Amino acid sequence: MFGKTLKNFSVNFFSPNPRGTFSGGETVSGEISFELTQDTKIQNISMALKGKAKVSWAVRRGGKRRVVSAKVELFNLKSYVLQIQNDEIVLKQGIHVYPFSCQIPHGDFPSSFVAKANGRISYKVIFGIHRSWHVAKEFESEFKFESHVASDPELLMPMSAANSRTICGLWCTSGSISMVVRLERKGYAPGDIIKISAEIGNGSSRSIVPKAALVQKQIFYTLTRSRNRVLPNILVCTMGQAVKPNISDFYLELTLAIPDDAPLSIANCEILEVEYVVMVTLLMKGCSSLETLFPIVLWGTPLH
Known part of the structure; x- marks a missing residue:
C-alpha cells in the first residue's frame, strides 16, 4: 500500500566539482524529494552512506563449475534526514523536499569501478522511510567516488x-x-x-x-x-x-x-x-x- 502512497522519489546530489565526483573527507550533500498521495504518518527518514568492493568469477575443477568471490566493506555510516524523537509526524499529501549531508571518512579509498561481469567498487546513499509496524521503504542512489592521488x-x-x-x-x-x-x-x-x-x-x-x-x-x-x-x-x-x-x-x-x-x-x-x-x-x-x-x-x- 505504501508503494502507491509514495511516488516519484528522487535524489539530487550537489557535486563539489564539474566532474560530478566526490573524494575522501568531502561531504556528500543534496536533496531528496518525493510525493505523497495522502497524509501519512512516519517515524523518521534514515540515511546510510556506504562504500564496498566485490569480485567474483567462475572456475572449473574436476569438471565442476564453482564461483570464487570476495567482498570488502570500505565504510558504512548512518544518520538521519528527518528524525522524530519517540514520536511520529504526519506528512501532508503533496511534494516533500529535504536536504541531506554526510561526510565521507578521510582515508585511502579506491575510485569507483564497474567491470562487465567480475568486479565492482561502488559508493551509494541509501534512504529509508520508516513507519510504525511497517518494513522501511528504501531507496538508493549511487555516486561516483574519485580517489585523490598525492602530488608525485x-x-x-x-x-x-x-x-x-x-x-x-x-x-x-x-x-x-x-x-x-x-x-x-x-x-x-x-x-x-x-x-x-x-x-x-x-x-x-x-x-x-x-x-x-x-x-x-x-x-x-x-x-x-x-x-x-x-x-x-x-x-x-x-x-x-x-x-x-x-x-x-x-x-x-x-x-x-x-x-x-x-x-x-x-x-x-x-x-x-x-x-x-x-x-x-x-x-x-x-x-x-x-x-x-x-x-x-x-x-x-x-x-x-
Whole structure:
C-alpha cells in the first residue's frame, strides 16, 4: 500500500566539482524529494552512506563449475534526514523536499569501478522511510567516488625505453632492429592524449610496422590473494608508417587518445586492481615482434 502512497522519489546530489565526483573527507550533500498521495504518518527518514568492493568469477575443477568471490566493506555510516524523537509526524499529501549531508571518512579509498561481469567498487546513499509496524521503504542512489592521488613528481617526469634484437631466420636475412621510445610523462587523465615519439632502426631485409596500444589490465583477488583472475583489454591502438629495410634512423610520432570514460588506476584495493600500460611494438612478417612497455597511471585531480 505504501508503494502507491509514495511516488516519484528522487535524489539530487550537489557535486563539489564539474566532474560530478566526490573524494575522501568531502561531504556528500543534496536533496531528496518525493510525493505523497495522502497524509501519512512516519517515524523518521534514515540515511546510510556506504562504500564496498566485490569480485567474483567462475572456475572449473574436476569438471565442476564453482564461483570464487570476495567482498570488502570500505565504510558504512548512518544518520538521519528527518528524525522524530519517540514520536511520529504526519506528512501532508503533496511534494516533500529535504536536504541531506554526510561526510565521507578521510582515508585511502579506491575510485569507483564497474567491470562487465567480475568486479565492482561502488559508493551509494541509501534512504529509508520508516513507519510504525511497517518494513522501511528504501531507496538508493549511487555516486561516483574519485580517489585523490598525492602530488608525485614521478608522474610528471618523461619516460624513455629502448629495445633491440638481431634478426636471423628463414624469412629475413641477418640484421638488427631497434627502437628508442619516449613518453611525455607517466601520469594522465581520462580524455588526455598520450604523445609517443620513437627513433627506429631497421637493418633487416623486410619492412617493419610500428604499433602503439593502451592496454588495461583488471586483476581480481580473493581476500587471501591465493587466487586471482587477470583480464587484459586493449582500449585503443594505432599503427604507424612502415619503416623500409636498411634504414638506420627513422623518426616517428604516434598518439593515443585515452577514452573519456576510462576508469582511473586502482592500486589501493585488496581485492581489485586496475593497471595501464602503453605498449609500443615493431611488427615484422615472419618474425616475432619487438616490444617496449610503459606502465602509466590514470588519475583524476591530484592533491597539491
